[in-house]
Amino acid sequence: MSLEFLNPGFLFAAAGAAAPVLVHLVFRRRAVQVDFSSVRFLKLVDLRLARNRRLREILVLVLRTSAVLLCAAALARPVLRPEGAGGSPGGSTSLAVILDSSASMRAGSAGRTAFDEAAAAARSALAALESGDEAVIMFPGSPAKEEAGPSRFVEDARAELASASCGFGRAALCRAAREAAAAISKSRSANKEILLITDLRASSFEEDGGGGSLPEGVRLFVADAACESGSNLSPVSARILNPPVIAGIPAEFSVIVRNHGTAEERGKAVLRIDGSEFGGGEFRIGPGQTAEMAFSRVFDKPGFHRVTFAAGGDAFRADDEFHMAVEAGSRVQVLVVNGSPSGHPFLDETFYIKAALDLGNEQAGGPQSCFDPVFLSEAELESADPAGFRAVILANVRSLGLRAAAGLRSFVENGGGILVFHGDRTAAGAGAAGGPAARNPPLAADCAGLESPQEQVRLAEVDFASDVFEPFKSEANMDFKEAVFSRYVLLKPAQGAKIIASFSDGAPAVVERSEGKGRIIQFASSCDLDWGNLPTRTVFLPMLYRMLCLLARVEGTGGLAGIVGERPPAAAIPAGTALGDLILSAPSGSRRAPSAGPGGTILLPEFDEPGFHWLESPGPGSGFKRLFAANIDPGESALERASVDRVSALLGTRAIPIERLSDAGTEMLSYRKGDEIGAFLLVAALALMLVEVFLANRPLHGNRGNKVTS
Amino acid sequence: MPEFKSRYLEPKALRRIGGLNLLARSVVEGFISGLHKSPFKGFSVEFAEYRQYVPGDDLKHFDWKVFGRNDRKYIRQYQEETNLKAYIAVDSSGSMGFGSAGTTKFEYACYLAASLCYLLVRQKDSTGLAVFDERITRLVQPGSTRAALLNMLSALDSVRTGRPTSAASALHEIADRVRRRALIIVLSDLLEDQAGVLKAIRHLRHNRHEVIVFQVLDPAEIEFPFRSLADFRDLETGEKIQVHPAAFRQAYLAEVGKMIETYRKACSESRVDYQIARTDAPFDAFLAKYLSKRARLG
Structure with missing residues (x-):
């Protein structure tokens, strides 16, 4: 505790403590000399009384001096306040209330949430303010309230608090504390205080831990409003395993459910689509562990669908659901032009493309692929209109008719995409597709001839930064180096083209280029097994799907959250x-x-x-x-908590914990105003004076039959 | 008796005590005529006064001549010279020079001593005087004549106070010097080691002397009436002590009371007359009262 004075000017009255000494010196009686018969008895008495007398004199002097000091101290209105309280007990107060309105404050039990408790503490703090005080209230985690900005009027703050509700966001409490400090630091009030009412979730203090200390002189109170709960289950993420989502084709979902608590939890995850609930799977998760749940559902029609995964049912219900916006599209129309058709399936140029785009359709009894391919020969392309398709695959197509070539250029200009594979029919030609330039489709690179390296080459340099290969960056089982090539076409990228993959001998393997609103991806090898084994490698199917999705611009329909x-x-x-x-x-x-x-x-x-x-x-x-x-x-779901000491360290000032939320105002008032002890000092001074009077007038020893008789 | 010129003999006082006789409580060695009890027969020699004859008086002292001339019946009374030897020991130490009421203790003691000398000499008792401080400073050998009285009064007149006291050693000296049984009258404030004084008194008693102790005290010593802070200076040693009387008074009075009680009790046990002589009391009234009391005790 520290001692402060509301009227320190009266401390000068403490100089009055010298008054007893001065009075003694000024008015002391001069000793008269008395000739006496014998001082024998006086010496005897003196020996006995000297010690007591000196002790009493010292005691009386101390009592008198102390009484004067106590009176002076009482006039100065002493106040006892906790150590390091700061500010001035007699001055006005500028209070900033930071009411954590993040989603985690919605946790609660018996109908009362942490936010309700926190709001009660804030009301208590505001109620303890006096006329002339200022107040600012902030609601981090509730964006609407943050935008409202702080007010300096206590009544406004109370009104804001009365209409406040808990948000769903994440609070950056360190940043909020600094903003609050900046808001009140402009005030002329002697006491600048911040009351941080929060459930002390660690995530609320992670964002800006190194943001610097609060200004000197700002008193920080921390009130813990957390509800006692040791368990929390929540679905933390979900994804679609087989994007894009196509109406009529089963969409595969994977949901991660995390047990944030300290004990094993059991539960059931439920899938809801557009308000209709579908069955889910049961889970059993150890403390701090996660479980992956899989769902499969067919969207019956294209368009946006509301997908919700629910798991939990604990004290914190706000995080028991995970929402995902899913846009189900129609099947993607793809035109496949076969430059080398064959009656034998294995010799057909587009055998593997057909197998890939018709994936599982036959086994499932219905379409399982998002692509709806149409296969044409070079000749048939002349009479076809590419505008009805979203992507075109040219497989070993040597030369096009003028109309077909113009149609494809227009197709690309208007946003269409072309995927080009080479082969023996295109290797010898001078043009990109092996024919006259006017008959060529829009390409990403010119063809400079066939390369037949002594040793097979591999796909060595893959640009995972490109959107074509980016999804494969973290897929460990997708090894492009497994694919080997014995022949390829030496590509010379056109202006604006970009090499996104190379062979191990350095020759370009995949080149891409944008033209107009469309896009062209050109592969240097064939799409069958004549020049390499890529169609039989694991990466072929996802790579083909990825390229076609990009070219058909179906990216982004895999679910938004x-x-x-x-x-x-x-x-x-x-x-x-x-x-x-x-x-x-x-x-x-x-x-x-x-x-x-x-x-x-x-x-x-x-x-x-x-x-x-x-x-x-x-x-x-x-x-x-x-x-x-x-x-x-x-982060709001995590139960890890920050200690008050941690808050102190982050904000560079000693945080004062509030013991009881409902009495937050009283506790803060105790720090702010302290306890006046002037009355006690006056009583003590009076008591000292009474003792002094008693001591000063008390004989050194009692009557002991000292009457002298003659 | 002729008039004596001494500042310690006041006619008024002498008139008051002159009619009284000092009664020795016990038998003293020597001849005692009149009221003194003595195992020996004495002889009368000097006429003192007449008194009215009452039936039963011894006709041996009837004055026939007066009866023959005036037809009045008188009995002749004589001043009888006895063999009672008395010593009056007067303390002349510095402490005796203290006097808060105008009269010092020494002066008071001298008044008493002179009066007693006069009385004893008038009774024809052989009376001596010893003046002492640490030791006997003046000694007048006992005598019952007027010349002896003059000597004693002269000695008292010439004494000055101021030296330290040791009544004990002085009394021991007296005990050693006076071989025959005598009446020893001590006039002192006895403000010294009580055990030593009492030992000396017991020494006198051991030598079979009759001892009378007059402890001469000033009222200020008994009542300690001082109020203001004072530096008390010892009249014997010059030692000073600063005292706040209010704080000391009770303890001081207790000490004085204890001293007096010690003397009173010890003297009583030794069959010694002990009297406190306050200097604020008229010495004649004090002496008359004492002699009267002593006469009653027989």
Whole structure:
């Protein structure tokens, strides 16, 4: 505890402690000299009384001095406050209340959440303020409230608190504390205080641990509002195993459920699609462990679908669901032009392509692939219209008719994609496809002749940074080096083209180029087993799907799941729709307008609640709709907690823990104002004076029959 | 008796005590005529006064001549010279020079001594005087004549106080010097080691002397009436001690009371007359009262 004074000027009155000494010196009686018969008895008495007398004199002096000092101290209005309380007990207060409104504050039991407890503590703190004090209240984790900005009026803060509700976001409490400190540091109040009411989730303090200390003189209180709970189950992520999602084709989902608690948990995961619940699987997860659950479901029609995985049912219900926006597309029409057809299936140039694009259709009794291929010969291409397809594969196609070549160029210009494989029919030609330039389709590279290396070459240099190969970067079982080639066409990339894979002898293996709105990917070898074994390697099928998805622009339909507090990905303004017509509707019904982003894109507001958000243009005739899903930050589900000492270390100041939430205001008041002890000092001074009077007038020894008789 | 010129003999006082006789409590060695008890027969020699004859008086002292001339009946009374030897020991130490009421203790003691000398000489008792401080400084050999009285009064007049006291050693000296049984009257404040004084008194008693102790004390010594802070200076040693009387008074009075009680008790046990002579009391009244009391005790 430390001692402070509200009226320190009165401490000068402590100089009055010298008064007893001065009075003694100034008014002391001069000793008169008395000739006496014998001092024998006086010496005897003196020997006996000297010790007691001196002791009493010292005691009386101490009592008098102490009484004066106590009176002076009482006038100075002493206040006892805890050590390091700072500020001034008599000054006004500027209080910043940081009410953690992150999703984890929704945890609770018996109908009361941590946020309810925290709000009660905040009310207590605001109620303890006095006239002339200022207050700022912040709600980190609740974006809407953060945007409202702080107010300096206590009544405003109380009103804000009364209408506050817990958010779903993630709180950056260190940053909030610094912002709060900046807000109150401008105040002229003597006491600058921050009350941080939080459940002390470690994730809330991770983001900006090195952001610096709070300014000197700011008192930081930390109130722990966490509800006692040692268990929490939540689905933390989900993904589609076989994107893109195509209506009518089973979509495979993988969901990760994590046990954040300290004991083994059992439960059941449930899949809901567009509000209809489908069965799920049971799980049993050890503490801190995860379980992967698999679901399969066929979307019956194209368009956006609301997919929710539910698991949990514990005290923290906000994270018991994981939402995913799934856009199911129609099957992708792919035109496959076979330059070397054969009656024997194994000698046919497109045998493996056909096998890949018709994957499982026969066994499953229905379409299992997202691609709907159409196979044509070079001659048939003349009469076909590529505009009806989303991607075209040219397999060993030597030369096209003029109309077909023009049609393909137009196709690419308008956004179509072409995948080119070479073969023996294209190797000898001077053009890219082996024919006259006017008959050539749009290509990524020119053909400079056939290469037959002495030793087989492999796909050695793969650019995983390119969007073609990026998904294979972390796939350990996808080894491109397994594929060997005995022959290939030496490609000379055209202007603007990019080599995204090379053979082991350094020759380009895969070249890609954009033209107009479309894209061309050109492979230097064949798509059958004549020049290499790539079609029989593991990587062939996913690589082919990936290339076709990119060329057909079906990327992004594999399911969208954002996080509350983050913005949805920027999107282009849909054709025929004005930005002002777009509205983002939240699950709770709130509607917000997007703003214009860079490059003519839509900048959507941050997700403020979990669930499904619709971006739509409600105007008549528009019909534009897009679905987004938002989930609670996985960090909010974690039960790891930060200690008050950790908070102190992060913010560079000693955090004072609040013992009882409901009495937060009283406890803070105790720090702020302290306990006035002036009255006690006055009583003590009075008591000392009484003792002094008693001592000063008490004989050194009692009456002991000293009457002298003659 | 003729008039004596001495500052210690006041006519008024002498008139008051002159009619009284000092009664020795016990039998003393020597001849005692009149009221003194003595195993020996004495002889009368000097006429003192007449008194009215009452039936039963011994006709041997009837004055026939007066009866014949005036037809009045008188009995002749004589001053009888006895063999009672008395010593009056007067303390002349520095402490005796203290006096808060105008009269010092020494002066008071001298008044008493002179009066007693006069009384004893008038009784024809052989009276001597010893003045002492640490030792006997003046000694007047006993005598019952007027000349002896003059000598004693002269000795008292010439003594000055101021030296340290040792009544004990002085009394021991007296005990050693006086061989025959005598009446020893001690006039002192006895403000010294009590055990030593009492030992000396017992020494006198051991030599079969009759001892009377007058402890001469000033009222200030008994009541300690001082109020303000004072440096008390010892009149004998010059030693100073600063005292706040209010703080010391009770303890001091207790010590004085204890001293007096010690003397009183010890003297009583040794069959010694012990009296406190306060200097604020008229010495004649004090002496008259004492002699009267002594006369009653027989």
